[in-house]
Amino acid sequence: MDPIKNQVKDLKEELIALRRDFHEYPELGYQEHRTAQIVEEYLQELGIETHRMTQTGVTGMIKGKTEGPVLMLRADLDALPVQEENKVPYASKNPGVMHACGHDAHTAMLMVAAKVLVGMKDELKGNIKLVFQPNEENAGALPMINEGVLDNPKVDAVVGVHIWTPLPSGTIGLSAGGVMSGLDIFKILVRGYGGHSGYPETAIDPIIAASDIVLSAQRVQTREISCMKPTTMSFGKIEGGTKANIIPDYVSLEGSIRTLYDDGDDKAVLRLKRIAEKVAEAHHCECQMEWFRENIALINDENMVKVMMSAAREVAGNEERVVPHSNMASEDFSEFAALVPGVFIFLGTGNEAKETHYPHHNPRFNIDEDVMPMGVELFVKGALSYFKQQEAISKREEAEDLSGDD
Ligand SMILES: [Zn+2]
Ligand SMILES: [Zn+2]
Incomplete structure (x- = not known):
């Protein structure tokens, strides 16, 4: 009996509906006006104060009851200049524009994760900064950093999740060190x-x-x-x-x-x-x-990988489904990870039977929606795991300070 898993399961329909809506109306980098507005209204309805950055970027804070570190959870909003060839009811209605990298799923997953985390506010031993970043496909992270996304309050660590068709559905790719080039x-x-x-x-x-x-x-x-x-x-x-x-x-x-x-x-x-x-x-x-x-190369912080590893094993339900993974594609999440300890996790969605094995950026790209709840869980359980570890570290430091006074 896992209350978080159950809660996310109950939100699965909403999660898929959000993703399909974004998929139907994809928007290119810095044109994510509709998407950003939906995110904003959703967060505001949850009682989260939102802010705009670099035009179409949206941020929001979930303040935990107990003081503690600030963990940033990041999703990306933008689609690609690709003409969709999938014959699905929610296929892109914008000619020549398509969510062919899975960012529609990332946005939906972080929105639903926000909903779950808001409900657990009283248990959170720290604060969550939600960041919905525009224009990932064209280096949109750096302008957000320049506008201060990592400050006020200062971000202590950052987590990102990418849906990944090269990995089999339901597996999680997680490695320390260089993971994207x-x-x-x-x-x-x-x-x-x-x-x-x-x-x-x-x-x-x-x-x-x-x-x-x-x-x-x-x-x-x-x-x-x-x-x-x-x-x-x-x-x-x-x-x-x-x-x-x-x-x-x-x-x-x-x-x-x-x-x-x-x-x-x-x-x-x-x-x-x-x-x-x-x-x-x-x-x-x-x-x-x-x-x-x-x-720049995306380097996963060793400690953050450790923090996420326990969460990932729980989410995957079987440690063999958490596999080492790195690849030679690029991601601007690297800019955040270069400045604060960061971890980028790959959520496998490749399944030939469901036709979700096409490469990223391909006109037939699609995802296995059944893995999306795992993405929500990764954000939620990753955050809890991080706060727990940080609390243990600060308690240990306090104890050491006290013994040092003797
Ligand atoms: Zn991409
Ligand atoms: Zn991507």
């Missing part, structure tokens, strides 16, 4: 000297130089970075030349680098820059490289 996007311009293909000695051929750069760059991954530090480097676009018998003036190369660890000052992208410049020089070419960091 950092992402750098780069562009290299290799400039030569155009000319006639019959007289290559009168030209400087940027195609040869660019080809050499593409091949030489592979050694960053295989010979300069430990194989214990997962790194991918891919060129996604090569452009140069106009005709078969002309040596072009320049070639441009574009690509991405992903790392499943915090690369600090030893950035793979700077190693690529060094190789590109030296190789270009060997070919008498000039080389310019630009890059920007789209996401």
